[in-house]
Amino acid sequence: MAATQTLAEQLRAQGVSRRGFLKFCAATASLMALPPSLIPRIAEALEAARRPSVIWLSFQECTGCTESLTRSHAPTLEGLIFEAISLDYHHTLQAASGEAAEAARLQAMRDNAGAYLVVVDGSIPGPEANPGYSTVAGHSNHAILMETVEHAAAVIAVGTCAAFGGLPRAAPNPTGARAVMELVDDKPIVNISGCPPIPMAITGVLAHYLTFGRLPELDAYRRPLAFFGESIHDRCYRRPFYDQGLFAESFDDEGARQGWCLYRLGCKGPTTYNACATQRWNGATSWPIEAGHPCLGCSEPAFWDAGGFYQAVSVPPRVNAEALLGAGAAGAALGAGTALAARRFTRHEQQQREPVTVEALEKRL
Amino acid sequence: MPTLESIAPVGDTDTDALPPLPGPLVPLLHEVRYALARLIDEGSEHRIDLHALPLNTTLIDQLLAFIGRGEVEARIDAMGPTRIHESATPGVWVVDYRDADDQRLALHLEIASVPQILRTDRATLNAGLQRLDAGLAGAGDPSPPS
Numbered sequence: 001m002a003a004t005q006t007l008a009e010q011l012r013a014q015g016v017s018r019r020g021f022l023k024f025c026a027a028t029a030s031l032m033a034l035p036p037s038l039i040p041r042i043a044e045a046l047e048a049a050r051r052p053s054v055i056w057l058s059f060q061e062c063t064g065c066t067e068s069l070t071r072s073h074a075p076t077l078e079g080l081i082f083e084a085i086s087l088d089y090h091h092t093l094q095a096a097s098g099e100a101a102e103a104a105r106l107q108a109m110r111d112n113a114g115a116y117l118v119v120v121d122g123s124i125p126g127p128e129a130n131p132g133y134s135t136v137a138g139h140s141n142h143a144i145l146m147e148t149v150e151h152a153a154a155v156i157a158v159g160t161c162a163a164f165g166g167l168p169r170a171a172p173n174p175t176g177a178r179a180v181m182e183l184v185d186d187k188p189i190v191n192i193s194g195c196p197p198i199p200m201a202i203t204g205v206l207a208h209y210l211t212f213g214r215l216p217e218l219d220a221y222r223r224p225l226a227f228f229g230e231s232i233h234d235r236c237y238r239r240p241f242y243d244q245g246l247f248a249e250s251f252d253d254e255g256a257r258q259g260w261c262l263y264r265l266g267c268k269g270p271t272t273y274n275a276c277a278t279q280r281w282n283g284a285t286s287w288p289i290e291a292g293h294p295c296l297g298c299s300e301p302a303f304w305d306a307g308g309f310y311q312a313v314s315v316p317p318r319v320n321a322e323a324l325l326g327a328g329a330a331g332a333a334l335g336a337g338t339a340l341a342a343r344r345f346t347r348h349e350q351q352q353r354e355p356v357t358v359e360a361l362e363k364r365l
Numbered sequence: 366m367p368t369l370e371s372i373a374p375v376g377d378t379d380t381d382a383l384p385p386l387p388g389p390l391v392p393l394l395h396e397v398r399y400a401l402a403r404l405i406d407e408g409s410e411h412r413i414d415l416h417a418l419p420l421n422t423t424l425i426d427q428l429l430a431f432i433g434r435g436e437v438e439a440r441i442d443a444m445g446p447t448r449i450h451e452s453a454t455p456g457v458w459v460v461d462y463r464d465a466d467d468q469r470l471a472l473h474l475e476i477a478s479v480p481q482i483l484r485t486d487r488a489t490l491n492a493g494l495q496r497l498d499a500g501l502a503g504a505g506d507p508s509p510p511s
Contacts, residue, residue: 018489020443022482023462023470029414030462030471036412039481
């Protein structure tokens with residue numbers, strides 16, 4: 001099924017006219033930050049592009065990444081691109097279950113060997129971890145991932161869990177969670193981080209692959225530069241207030257009401273690279289900072305362990321500003337002290353941890 | 366007697382009434398001017414995606430006010446509306462692509478005789494011919510086209 005229809009035929013089957021197709025190409029170029037002079041080339045390439053087979057693997061995740069992509073309120077560009085792929089395996093969306101579902105995955109791998117894309121959401125308990133932490137059809141996540149990527153053309157890690165380990169990997173990482181790029185080293189990998197990721201970033205990568213037959217330009221964390229090339233801070237509409245030194249100091253003060261910069265309330269915009277400020281959310285209705293909440297930095301590695309969400313980025317966790325200034329002459333000692341304190345804190349938390357059994361829960365209920 | 370070429374198009378042609386031009390827009394308008402000159406000399410077309418440039422809403426509004434409106438307007442309903450109008454400078458078109466929720470997908474300045482999306486391609490012309498033939502045959506045309 002995947003190789004029988006071109007993308008243009010697929011769109012026509014959905015009632016998209018020639019002019020609608022040209023509009024699709026114009027919007028795709030804008031989505032991928034390509035110059036509009038490339039629209040004729042994009043149209044030509046998409047006319048002939050075959051639907052790629054996509055195998056979507058869900059591991060230690062919350063389904064938020066799939067929700068992000070599929071919960072559109074109206075037919076959208078990203079919806080059309082998503083329709084344009086041949087999604088041959090996806091736990092949540094597929095009708096088949098059990099052995100039939102696994103047979104569909106193996107069939108797609110055989111039919112499209114060397115040409116299919118693997119999309120992964122969720123982190124994976126590493127090879128040294130107990131495989132029982134997360135299994136599908138009785139197989140460990142690690143075994144399924146390695147089997148599926150063996151003949152893949154490329155791997156797209158969707159969401160911060162697949163890209164960097166995310167919440168499952170937060171200290172003390174009880175399941176030994178790992179990111180895809182730590183386990184797969186012989187395939188092209190694209191990370192589309194975010195908790196959840198921006199749907200246009202997912203479909204932008206798919207559209208780029210459909211158009212050019214290769215993956216887009218990436219940053220140091222293997223994220224597509226078209227969406228992760230600039231910081232939230234640099235594209236934030238509140239940036240002029242930062243430049244003027246006008247900050248909200250609490251969530252209900254005059255600065256918050258005036259829409260001033262949220263830096264002192266812990267905004268991670270200066271250290272976070274993502275396209276929320278330009279693409280926005282829910283049909284471009286708004287985004288967290290516009291709603292009055294600081295950026296959590298969810299598209300960056302280890303954001304769960306990067307200190308409190310409401311601590312300003314220049315103040316390290318558990319060390320106040322005065323202590324930092326006072327320790328200026330002994331920076332190295334402070335660094336070592338902070339690391340020691342962090343280890344002590346982790347050890348303390350581990351000692352305090354109380355494993356809960358089913359029996360204990362039943363007694364409480 | 367005036368020739369057809371000497372008749373000016375209708376639109377905002379009063380250059381004395383032009384609104385002020387903010388600094389960031391000057392290089393952009395030079396690009397438009399260069400593209401228009403190339404269209405006249407070589408017939409080559411050009412497009413600029415304003416949505417992808419670091420221009421805020423105010424600057425885009427100021428740009429659209431500066432280039433003005435000409436006498437042509439069009440609307441295409443395909444995957445949401447696309448609104449097109451010629452600026453007061455003939456050959457410089459504003460093409461506003463919107464989705465079904467009327468959210469902007471792209472905003473182009475297109476320097477061309479006719480914007481690409483308005484032209485009808487050969488395959489669509491053929492489809493139109495077949496539709497007309499079928500309609501004539503269905504209406505009992507005594508001399509159907511061969």
